[in-house]
Amino acid sequence: MTADLAIDVRGLVKRFGDKTAVDGVDIQMPRGAVWGFLGPNGSGKTTTIRMICGLLKPTEGEGSCLGYDIAREAGRIKKQTGYMTQRFSFWSDMTIRENLEFVARLYQLDPVGRIVDATLESLGLTQRQRQLAGALSGGWKQRLALAAVTMHNPKLLLLDEPTAGVDPQARRDFWDEIHRLSTEGMTVLVSTHYMDEAERCDRIVYLANGKKVVEGRVPAIIERSNLVTFKGEGEGVRQLAGRLKGKPGVEHVAYFGSALHVSGTDRDKIEQSVLAARSDDVEWREVRASLEDAFIALMAGAGADTRVHA
Amino acid sequence: MTGARASLSRIWAVFMKELVQMRRDRLTFGMMFGIPIVQLILFGFAINTDPRNLPTAVHLEEQTPIVRTILSGLEVSGYYDIVMETPDPRETADLLARGEVAFVVSIPAGFTERLIRGDRPQILIEADASDPAAASNAIARAEAIISSALRLDLRGPLENLAARRQPFEVVVHAKYNPEGITQYNIVPGLLGVILTMTLVMITGMAMTREVERGTMENLLAMPARPLEVMAGKIAPYVLIGGIQTVVILTAARFLFDVPFVGALWMLLLGVAVFVLANLALGFTFSTIAQSQMQAMQLTFFFFLPSLLLSGFMFPFRGMPGWAQAIGETLPLTHFLRIVRGVMLKGADFTQLLTSLLAMSTFTLVVIGIVMARYRRTLD
Numbered sequence: 001m002t003a004d005l006a007i008d009v010r011g012l013v014k015r016f017g018d019k020t021a022v023d024g025v026d027i028q029m030p031r032g033a034v035w036g037f038l039g040p041n042g043s044g045k046t047t048t049i050r051m052i053c054g055l056l057k058p059t060e061g062e063g064s065c066l067g068y069d070i071a072r073e074a075g076r077i078k079k080q081t082g083y084m085t086q087r088f089s090f091w092s093d094m095t096i097r098e099n100l101e102f103v104a105r106l107y108q109l110d111p112v113g114r115i116v117d118a119t120l121e122s123l124g125l126t127q128r129q130r131q132l133a134g135a136l137s138g139g140w141k142q143r144l145a146l147a148a149v150t151m152h153n154p155k156l157l158l159l160d161e162p163t164a165g166v167d168p169q170a171r172r173d174f175w176d177e178i179h180r181l182s183t184e185g186m187t188v189l190v191s192t193h194y195m196d197e198a199e200r201c202d203r204i205v206y207l208a209n210g211k212k213v214v215e216g217r218v219p220a221i222i223e224r225s226n227l228v229t230f231k232g233e234g235e236g237v238r239q240l241a242g243r244l245k246g247k248p249g250v251e252h253v254a255y256f257g258s259a260l261h262v263s264g265t266d267r268d269k270i271e272q273s274v275l276a277a278r279s280d281d282v283e284w285r286e287v288r289a290s291l292e293d294a295f296i297a298l299m300a301g302a303g304a305d306t307r308v309h310a
Numbered sequence: 311m312t313g314a315r316a317s318l319s320r321i322w323a324v325f326m327k328e329l330v331q332m333r334r335d336r337l338t339f340g341m342m343f344g345i346p347i348v349q350l351i352l353f354g355f356a357i358n359t360d361p362r363n364l365p366t367a368v369h370l371e372e373q374t375p376i377v378r379t380i381l382s383g384l385e386v387s388g389y390y391d392i393v394m395e396t397p398d399p400r401e402t403a404d405l406l407a408r409g410e411v412a413f414v415v416s417i418p419a420g421f422t423e424r425l426i427r428g429d430r431p432q433i434l435i436e437a438d439a440s441d442p443a444a445a446s447n448a449i450a451r452a453e454a455i456i457s458s459a460l461r462l463d464l465r466g467p468l469e470n471l472a473a474r475r476q477p478f479e480v481v482v483h484a485k486y487n488p489e490g491i492t493q494y495n496i497v498p499g500l501l502g503v504i505l506t507m508t509l510v511m512i513t514g515m516a517m518t519r520e521v522e523r524g525t526m527e528n529l530l531a532m533p534a535r536p537l538e539v540m541a542g543k544i545a546p547y548v549l550i551g552g553i554q555t556v557v558i559l560t561a562a563r564f565l566f567d568v569p570f571v572g573a574l575w576m577l578l579l580g581v582a583v584f585v586l587a588n589l590a591l592g593f594t595f596s597t598i599a600q601s602q603m604q605a606m607q608l609t610f611f612f613f614l615p616s617l618l619l620s621g622f623m624f625p626f627r628g629m630p631g632w633a634q635a636i637g638e639t640l641p642l643t644h645f646l647r648i649v650r651g652v653m654l655k656g657a658d659f660t661q662l663l664t665s666l667l668a669m670s671t672f673t674l675v676v677i678g679i680v681m682a683r684y685r686r687t688l689d
Contacts, residue, residue, distance in 0.1 A: 055530055078533040089528035106532045 006031040006156050006187035007052055009063025009070065014047050014056060014210075021047040023210035024061070029189065031155070034182045036201030037191035040299060044210040045191040046086060049158050052189075053083045066155055079107070082149030086160040088141045090148060092134025096125055099133050100148055107152035115151065123147050139170030146174065150181060157181065159190040163197065175200055195292045206298060213298050218291055225297055227289035228267045230274045232260040234282035247273035252296050263293050337604045345611060352633070353618050361444055361628025363391040364412040367405050370395060371419035376463055380433070383459020384415065389448040406438045406485055408661045409647055412445060412627060413437050425477055432479045439484035440654045441495045444625030453480045486654040493566045498653045499622045501558045502645040505581075506588055506616055507609075509551055513592025514605035516543050522601055536681065544589045551585040562653075572652030576659060580648035583669045587641040590676040597683040616642040644668045 007029040014022040022044040029035055037045050050056040052065050054074025062069070068076045090099045100119055104112045120126045123143055133144060142162055150157065159178075163171045175197060182188055190201070198204050199218050206214045206221075214221055232240060237260045244253050244262055249269025254261050264270035274284055332339060366384070370377060384390040390413060396402060402414040416434040424431040435452055437445045457476055464477070487494045520526040529539065555578075562568040591612065599605035617623055619633055620642040626634065637643045644665035651657035651665075 053531060055527065075533060075535070078531060081531075083528075083531040085524070085527050085531070087524045087527075089524045089526075091525055092523070103532065106534055 004031055005029060005064075006033070007063070007065050007189065009052060009061065009065075011061035012048060012051055012058050012063065013060035014044075014051060015059045021210055022051070022058075025207070025210070025212050027052075027063075027205060027212075029187065031187050032182070032185055033202045034178065034188045034190070034200070036198045036204040037189055037207070038193070038198055038204055038295065039191075039207035039213075043207040045207055046160055047210075048207070049083070049160055049189065049191065053077055053081050053158055055083075079152075080154050081156045081158060082152070082154035083158045084145050084149045084160060084162050086164065088145060090133050090141075090145060092132060094133060095130050096120070096133050096136070096144060097129040099144070100151065103148045104151060109152055119147050119151055139166045142166055142170065142174060143177075146177060150186075155185075155187060157186050157188045157190075159188065161191050161193065163192065163194065171197070195290070195295075198291060206295065208299060222289050222291055222294045225289060225294040226265045227263045227293055227297055228265065228270055229261050229263040229287050229289040229293050230270065230284050231256075231287045232262065232274075232282045232284045233258065236279050236281040240277055240279070240282060244273065244277055247277070249273050252293075252300055254293070254296055256290070256292070261287075261290075261293055263289060263297060335600075335604075337598075337600065338607060341607050341611065349614060352615065352636075356619060356629045356633035356636075357624045358628035358630075359443065359624060360447055361625040362388045364389060364444070364448055364627050365393045365410065366390040366413040366415060367394045367396050367402060367411045368392055369397070369399055369402055369414060369416040371417060372421060374422040376422045376425060376460070377417050379459050379463050380417070380456050381415075383455055384452075386459070387451065387455040389451060389455070390415070402436060403485075404661075406436060407651065407655045407657045409438065409651065411438075413448065421478075428477065430477060430479050432481050434481050434483065436483045436485055438486060438655075439488065439490055440486040440650045441621070441625055442487060442490035442492060443495075444627060445484070446490065449482050449484070452482070456480065486650075494568050494654060495650065497558075497562045497566045497568050498649040499646050501555065501562075501581075501649055502584065502620075502642050503617060503622055504554060504558060505551055505585060505645075506642055507613055508554065509547055509585060509588040510592040510595065510612060511606060511609040512547055512550070513544060513589050514595035514599065514609050515602045516547075517593065517596030518599050518602045518605045540593055540680070544593065547589055547592075548585055551581070551589075555581050568653060570653050571656035573656075576657075576662060577649060577652040580645060580652070580662065580666065580669075583666060583673065584641055584645040584648075587669050587673040587676070590673050590680060591641075594676055594680045594683065597680060616640050619643070621646055638668070639672065641669045641672050 005028055007027050010026050012022055012025045012027075013020065025044070025048055027048075037049070039045055047056065051058050052063075052070060054065075054070055054077045057071060062071065064070060065077045066080050070077065091102070094102070097116060097120065100116045101112055104115055109115045117126075120129050125140075125144070133141070136144060146159075146162065157178075163174055166174065171194070178188055178190065179200070190197070192198060201218075203215065203217055204221065205212060214224070216224070237258070241253050241255070241260055244250050244260075249264040249266045249271075250262055250273050251264040252262075254263075262270065262274060278284065368381060381392060385392055392415075393411065394405075396405065396414070399416065402416070405411045406414060414434075414436040416436070418431065418434075421431045421433070433456065435449065437449055439445050453476065456478065460477070484490065517526075520529055534542075559570075563570065592609070595605050595608040595612075599608055615636065619629065619637040620626070620640050621637065622642065626637060626643065629637065647665045648662050651662055
């Protein structure tokens with residue numbers, strides 16, 4: 001248990017009945033970092049976050065969060081942690097101001113009025129503070145939630161898919177705010193499905209089926225995947241996907257916008273397969289594999305337990 | 311025709327969907343079948359508007375064969391159940407106020423002698439008439455019961471007495487509500503019924519609402535202890551209970567002219583404990599129910615027996631022993647004794663202590679359950 005680790009958990013297991021949601025996850029996250037938590041739906045991201053902040057008791061495993069034991073000192077952890085739930089969980093029948101005041105009182109912030117005023121000001125919601133929180137648009141709800149969970153200056157911020165269903169501009173603003181908080185010394189663990197968001201993190205942890213599949217910096221993860229990727233663009237690309245799937249060396253085929261990415265780890269075989277499928281209206285070139293390619297490969301491999309450790 | 315068929319198939323689709331959802335909601339499903347059966351059996355056997363075997367104390371100033379005949383006649387009638395004999399006439403008022411007995415039958419010294427002389431001596435029956443329905447049949451039949459019992463004894467030289475009009479006189483003192491005004495009994499009782507109804511339901515829904523709207527996770531993630539959340543959630547409703555009490559008591563006084571002979575502080579103490587009992591129960595319901603709808607159903611599940619087995623609607627003493635035992639566990643039963651005791655009988659504190667203790671026990675047990683059940687975590 002090192003003092004400079006914000007999160008230090010080992011062998012976390014959570015079972016619900018006979019279903020194992022999290023299966024032996026280790027995380028050692030230093031203070032002040034911004035980490036991304038990735039993985040398909042149902043991979044155990046939310047459950048892991050809930051165990052870290054003391055909302056769920058781990059079935060097995062142990063660890064500390066901000067130096068406090070996650071099983072026994074949940075109360076202390078809660079005081080210094082801000083947790084933003086996946087679903088908007090503030091009170092929609094209370095106004096923006098009333099929500100913030102409630103949170104401020106629960107954390108015993110003083111003076112409530114002035115702190116809430118300042119929060120509203122920085123949110124740009126001073127004019128709308130008397131509106132019901134339920135009447136806000138998706139993007140504003142997220143901003144309100146972020147402001148509410150950071151009002152008590154937590155040392156650790158846990159964000160569970162904070163930008164799901166939010167428009168691109170709002171997402172960008174949201175991430176600017178996360179980086180600003182990080183420069184103030186906050187440790188941030190954020191789960192997401194967006195690759196561009198993952199690339200803004202110092203380090204990412206990828207979960208699948210409750211297990212940690214990979215952890216590391218984005219370029220390292222791409223490199224470690226040893227993928228060779230060919231990108232095909234042009235009119236006839238739509239017809240090609242089906243033909244390329246299952247060809248020798250082709251481990252996965254996926255669209256990125258209008259382009260087709262064909263990836264595999266065996267350069268010779270994949271090159272031959274792509275050559276064989278060549279046509280006049282499609283232009284092929286080799287590209288650097290993207291994080292998403294790496295993840296698609298990881299996901300495809302996760303079932304067969306090809307765990308890669310950082 | 312195809313339009314009608316299409317419409318039918320859509321109705322069928324919705325019908326099937328409702329059935330599936332109904333089956334998923336176990337609690338509701340159980341209540342739809344379990345509750346009617348339980349209630350039918352419970353209330354069908356328990357409710358009796360012609361209560362018998364009412365506990366009776368006797369105060370006898372003489373012991374003669376005639377007196378024994380009268381007493382056995384009362385017993386045999388099925389209405390009076392003689393549970394004790396009290397030598398001290400001053401104790402009779404206390405027994406009634408405490409609710410230990412429903413009647414006190416007093417037979418004065420020299421009764422037999424005066425009966426034989428043809429003086430028409432008096433038998434005194436003091437009755438707890440705070441619930442007019444409970445006592446009325448037993449009182450109405452008292453004279454007939456006694457005279458038919460005496461008919462066997464009044465033979466030979468005494469036959470002429472039997473032939474005359476009643477050789478004795480039954481004097482009834484209907485205490486606490488001499489005119490048998492129903493409101494005197496119902497209005498104070500309604501205080502308890504209204505408090506039960508509103509408080510259990512509101513608190514039952516208060517916590518469930520957080521779960522239903524997903525705000526529970528947020529509340530749990532913030533630093534508030536279970537007891538703190540519970541206290542904070544219950545406090546506003548204590549206030550509401552207080553306001554309801556003031557409104558009902560004011561109406562009882564000025565609208566229904568219900569007498570208030572006891573001490574107000576005693577009633578308020580009873581109200582306080584009763585309100586807490588109901589709020590704690592409502593809170594427990596909210597930890598069991600998955601939705602506000604279920605919380606509502608649980609409230610009704612509790613409310614109906616409270617109404618029917620507490621002595622509010624039907625005489626408590628008219629119920630069989632097992633039903634009285636269930637009734638004894640309900641806070642409303644004890645609250646009714648307190649509110650009627652204070653308002654109508656002017657009962658003193660020691661007379662109410664048992665009821666207060668019973669309600670407090672209920673509250674503590676329920677709080678214990680709720681503390682064990684309340685989820686500190688989302689598990």
